[in-house]
Amino acid sequence: MTEPAVLVVGGGISGIQASLDLASRGIKVYLVEKSPSIGGRMAQLDKTFPTLDCSICILAPKMIECSHHPNIRLLTYSEVKKISGSAGNFTVKVLRKPRYVDEKKCTGCGICFEHCPVEVPNEFDEKLGMRKAIYMSFPQAVPRVVTVDKENCLECGLCESVCQAEAVDLAQKPEEVNLKVGAIVVAVGFDLFDPSEIPAYGYGRYKNVITALELERLLCASGPTGGHLVRLSDGRIPKKIAFIQCVGSRDIRFGNTYCSSICCKYSAKDAVLVKEHHPDAHVCIFYIDLRAFGRGFQEFINRAKSEFGIKFIRASPGEIIEDPATKNLGIWYEDTVAGRIENLVFDLVVLCPALVPRTDARELAKVFGIEIDKYGFFRASDNITNPVDTTVPGIFACGYCLGPKTGDIPDSIMQGSATAARVAEVLMEG
Amino acid sequence: MSELDLDFMRKVASTPRGRGVLSCIQCGRCSSSCPVARLITQHNPRRLMEMVILGLRSEVLPQGLPWYCLSCFTCLDRCPQGGDVGEVMFAIRNLAVKAGNVPAGVVAQARSLMDTGRVVNPVRSILDKRKSLGLVEIAPTGVDDVQKILKRTALDKLIQSR
Amino acid sequence: MKYAFFLGCLIPARELSYETSVREILPALGIEVVDMKGANCCAPFSIQSLDYASWLALAARNLCIAEEMGLNILTLCNDCYESLLMVNNTLKQNPNLKNRVNEILSEVGKEFRGKTEVKHLVDILYEDVGVDKIKNAVKEPLAKLRVATQPGCHLTKPKRLHLGFVKEFGAFDELVMATGAETVGYDRREMCCGGPLRDINDELSRSVARQKLIDIKNADVQGIVTVCPFCFLQFDLGQLEIKRHFKEEYNLPVLHFVELLRMAMGMKLRDWEIKSHRIPITNILKGRS
Numbered sequence: 001m002t003e004p005a006v007l008v009v010g011g012g013i014s015g016i017q018a019s020l021d022l023a024s025r026g027i028k029v030y031l032v033e034k035s036p037s038i039g040g041r042m043a044q045l046d047k048t049f050p051t052l053d054c055s056i057c058i059l060a061p062k063m064i065e066c067s068h069h070p071n072i073r074l075l076t077y078s079e080v081k082k083i084s085g086s087a088g089n090f091t092v093k094v095l096r097k098p099r100y101v102d103e104k105k106c107t108g109c110g111i112c113f114e115h116c117p118v119e120v121p122n123e124f125d126e127k128l129g130m131r132k133a134i135y136m137s138f139p140q141a142v143p144r145v146v147t148v149d150k151e152n153c154l155e156c157g158l159c160e161s162v163c164q165a166e167a168v169d170l171a172q173k174p175e176e177v178n179l180k181v182g183a184i185v186v187a188v189g190f191d192l193f194d195p196s197e198i199p200a201y202g203y204g205r206y207k208n209v210i211t212a213l214e215l216e217r218l219l220c221a222s223g224p225t226g227g228h229l230v231r232l233s234d235g236r237i238p239k240k241i242a243f244i245q246c247v248g249s250r251d252i253r254f255g256n257t258y259c260s261s262i263c264c265k266y267s268a269k270d271a272v273l274v275k276e277h278h279p280d281a282h283v284c285i286f287y288i289d290l291r292a293f294g295r296g297f298q299e300f301i302n303r304a305k306s307e308f309g310i311k312f313i314r315a316s317p318g319e320i321i322e323d324p325a326t327k328n329l330g331i332w333y334e335d336t337v338a339g340r341i342e343n344l345v346f347d348l349v350v351l352c353p354a355l356v357p358r359t360d361a362r363e364l365a366k367v368f369g370i371e372i373d374k375y376g377f378f379r380a381s382d383n384i385t386n387p388v389d390t391t392v393p394g395i396f397a398c399g400y401c402l403g404p405k406t407g408d409i410p411d412s413i414m415q416g417s418a419t420a421a422r423v424a425e426v427l428m429e430g
Numbered sequence: 431m432s433e434l435d436l437d438f439m440r441k442v443a444s445t446p447r448g449r450g451v452l453s454c455i456q457c458g459r460c461s462s463s464c465p466v467a468r469l470i471t472q473h474n475p476r477r478l479m480e481m482v483i484l485g486l487r488s489e490v491l492p493q494g495l496p497w498y499c500l501s502c503f504t505c506l507d508r509c510p511q512g513g514d515v516g517e518v519m520f521a522i523r524n525l526a527v528k529a530g531n532v533p534a535g536v537v538a539q540a541r542s543l544m545d546t547g548r549v550v551n552p553v554r555s556i557l558d559k560r561k562s563l564g565l566v567e568i569a570p571t572g573v574d575d576v577q578k579i580l581k582r583t584a585l586d587k588l589i590q591s592r
Numbered sequence: 593m594k595y596a597f598f599l600g601c602l603i604p605a606r607e608l609s610y611e612t613s614v615r616e617i618l619p620a621l622g623i624e625v626v627d628m629k630g631a632n633c634c635a636p637f638s639i640q641s642l643d644y645a646s647w648l649a650l651a652a653r654n655l656c657i658a659e660e661m662g663l664n665i666l667t668l669c670n671d672c673y674e675s676l677l678m679v680n681n682t683l684k685q686n687p688n689l690k691n692r693v694n695e696i697l698s699e700v701g702k703e704f705r706g707k708t709e710v711k712h713l714v715d716i717l718y719e720d721v722g723v724d725k726i727k728n729a730v731k732e733p734l735a736k737l738r739v740a741t742q743p744g745c746h747l748t749k750p751k752r753l754h755l756g757f758v759k760e761f762g763a764f765d766e767l768v769m770a771t772g773a774e775t776v777g778y779d780r781r782e783m784c785c786g787g788p789l790r791d792i793n794d795e796l797s798r799s800v801a802r803q804k805l806i807d808i809k810n811a812d813v814q815g816i817v818t819v820c821p822f823c824f825l826q827f828d829l830g831q832l833e834i835k836r837h838f839k840e841e842y843n844l845p846v847l848h849f850v851e852l853l854r855m856a857m858g859m860k861l862r863d864w865e866i867k868s869h870r871i872p873i874t875n876i877l878k879g880r881s
Contacts, residue, residue: 200463200508246457246510250510250511251510251511252510252511252512253510253751253752288455288457314458315457315458315462316457316458316459316462316510317459317462318458318459318460318461318462318463318464318504318508319462319463319508321779321780332462332463332468333458333462334458334461334462334467334474334476335458336456336457336458336476339474339477341461341462341467341468341474445644446644447644465780465783465784465786465800465803466796466800468803469796469799469800469803470796470799497641497792497793498789498793498796500745500784500786500787500788500789500800501637501745501788502745502749502783502784502788503745503746503749503750504745504749504782504783504784506749506750507749507750507751516750520640520641520644523641523642524641524642524643524644527641527642527643532641532642533792533793535638535791535792535793536638536641536642536792538791539638539639539791539792540638540639540642543632543633543635543639543650547632547633548601548605548632548633549601549633549636549638549639550601550602550605550606551601551605552604552605552606553605556605556606556608559608560604560608563608563612563864565608565611565612566615566627568604569627569628569629569630569631570630571630571631571632571633572630572631572632572653573632574700575630575632575653575700575702576632576633576650576653578699578700579646579649579650579653579696579697579699579700580646582649582696582699583643583645583646583649583696585642585643585646588642588643
């Protein structure tokens with residue numbers, strides 16, 4: 001007897017789409033998410049390409065639908081620990097980590113974190129800004145409840161004393177939940193390559209060398225600088241900004257020999273956003289190839305050049321040197337079209353790192369019993385004919401955890417819907 | 431107008447240490463890292479690879495181009511595609527030598543190697559100084575073996591012919 | 593720990609104080625070295641540029657000598673290290689090449705078996721001896737001595753050959769700091785000294801060295817510490833050559849790392865050793881007492 005329910009692991013856009021598609025067909029969905037809120041990477045972005053839509057604005061309605069849908073049960077701040085069984089009948093053990101807050105009582109009013117005395121770096125802001133020990137990951141978090149970071153919590157009890165809903169429960173215990181499902185969808189997404197593995201670019205040593213995701217947080221109105229694009233070293237407005245492509249991608253030295261497939265697109269988008277913030281800024285994109293396939297992307301790049309005056313230079317820079325006084329950055333590169341070796345000084349450098357499997361991907365693969373490919377992404381049972389099936393029947397995957405495809409948001413949504421269709425097939429087998 | 435040798439890239443790639451040229455995507459990371467390229471415009475590792483790829487044999491082999499490289503391997507470490515420029519440089523040099531292009535300084539070192547087994551040979555005054563300071567006598571170098579090896583590889587003929 | 597000692601050409605001919613210093617500090621740190629009899633030139637880059645098979649065979653002959661001694665090789669010069677290490681790896685990984693090289697070596701009664709390892713002095717000091725043991729051996733720390741370090745290209749590049757991060761600048765700097773000296777960072781520290789083009793293209797070799805000296809001078813240090821004898825030559829004798837050709841003076845004394853360590857271990861430098869430095873090191877010595 002097939003269990004008429006589905007487990008979706010990962011609450012990013014791909015997992016959200018899969019959940020909504022399934023739920024709308026009357027199928028019960030358990031959406032498990034490791035972090036305190038669903039939303040994933042898309043919630044961290046400022047605007048999407050090529051339409052320049054506000055990312056959270058198009059994501060939030062789907063997030064809210066997930067939380068309200070009668071067929072979706074959200075299990076955030078939770079992790080899948082064990083599965084057993086087979087297609088049609090899986091038993092899943094989920095660990096609900098204690099948030100030390102009663103989800104049913106918390107109204108998300110925020111009084112608690114106004115009073116909390118502890119400040120720690122905010123993971124959602126890529127550690128560029130701070131959050132409190134009791135916190136909401138971002139203003140549009142779903143579920144709209146706070147979480148206590150027990151590791152940094154002083155247990156001073158201030159939050160408890162100001163909470164009108166009496167929702168704080170510092171004695172909360174972890175809870176194990178056993179779920180019976182007929183199929184599983186894995187949608188855990190990606191991490192970024194750590195550019196400090198390329199010492200020549202100075203990431204981690206030079207304050208004004210940042211990653212594209214850090215830039216998104218600086219551009220975003222809900223970010224650590226309130227949407228003001230400033231340099232991290234001195235808070236000044238940057239006048240000359242460089243983007244460097246293929247940082248860790250297409251790079252045999254780190255095993256990421258693939259093209260991450262979205263960086264050319266998003267860097268053009270980010271360059272345009274930078275120009276919108278600071279129209280007088282001088283913006284350069286250093287690329288090896290410009291990969292802007294698909295509808296609207298080549299056009300977007302053309303606009304970036306002609307309308308916004310963004311310079312595209314065919315060069316992969318050798319090294320970046322910081323001026324210790326100004327913290328400006330000198331980039332050594334060869335303009336391969338002109339055949340000239342140059343050194344140009346910028347005051348902000350944005351690196352576009354490779355998208356790599358999550359650090360916990362290997363462990364997760366073991367839990368599910370699915371295979372991973374040579375890069376560490378989850379392996380499809382056949383890349384051409386069954387691209388969203390994993391190597392275990394009844395377990396499907398979607399989004400970037402499957403590795404680079406065209407990789408943008410519409411793709412992740414499409415794959416989410418694709419897995420919903422595949423799941424429905426399993427569930428309909430009586 | 432130089433003549434193109436369409437086989438030149440394959441020739442370099444099949445010379446020992448030259449395989450990397452097949453992987454080059456002309457990104458310029460090597461040239462922008464090269465300490466010599468920043469000092470003189472004649473030397474540019476990316477452009478050298480480009481000329482090999484395009485088959486501009488007559489612009490590469492007889493010229494001074496392959497001989498500015500320091501073999502510091504900075505380019506090699508930074509290349510994302512396994513182009514191994516610093517290694518390809520040796521393949522190009524081996525071919526250049528066969529085509530009769532080799533700087534006098536390199537020949538001089540090879541000659542010293544053949545005559546004494548060493549590239550830098552201590553002069554009489556140094557040997558005396560070592561003795562007076564009580565330093566260990568420098569062991570003889572097995573120069574006979576060196577000469578036999580160089581005869582076997584035919585490098586001796588090349589050295590003697592210059 | 594015992595090693596087959598590969599001195600190379602340059603040190604015994606032109607940098608005697610490097611040799612004397614090494615022979616004094618190693619026993620004090622528990623390392624025994626046995627001179628390799630009949631070793632030939634390692635076949636540095638100039639020779640490698642001429643012919644591949646000759647390089648492999650010449651370097652392999654030295655590896656065979658060490659194999660016959662039943663010991664691993666200890667090298668001092670970065671170029672010797674790179675050459676021997678590369679050939680050792682290549683022949684170990686490629687049976688075809690190994691066979692062809694052994695055909696050549698059979699003419700001189702040698703056979704490469706792949707039984708030895710090639711180590712650099714920095715390897716030995718960092719891994720075998722260890723920073724802590726060196727700190728304990730230091731009797732007169734060189735406190736407040738600000739130096740720029742030049743590890744040299746062939747100690748750390750190509751990275752894929754030099755497995756692990758022991759040989760990144762970190763390791764060499766840690767050893768220098770173990771003497772009490774303070775290592776000061778400077779721009780383009782991993783840049784080459786220009787050594788490999790010495791006597792082949794002196795103008796270029798000088799220009800490269802000059803760029804290094806400019807960068808080091810900007811860092812406000814009292815001296816330069818080298819580990820490769822070519823780097824030493826480029827900076828020490830090189831400053832006189834640069835003075836003649838560029839009319840510029842840098843007044844940066846250059847010390848071999850082993851001299852620095854020796855002084856820190858309480859073994860004073862002899863007069864002739866001090867005089868062998870073309871840029872006087874008197875200021876560094878004065879600062880000590």
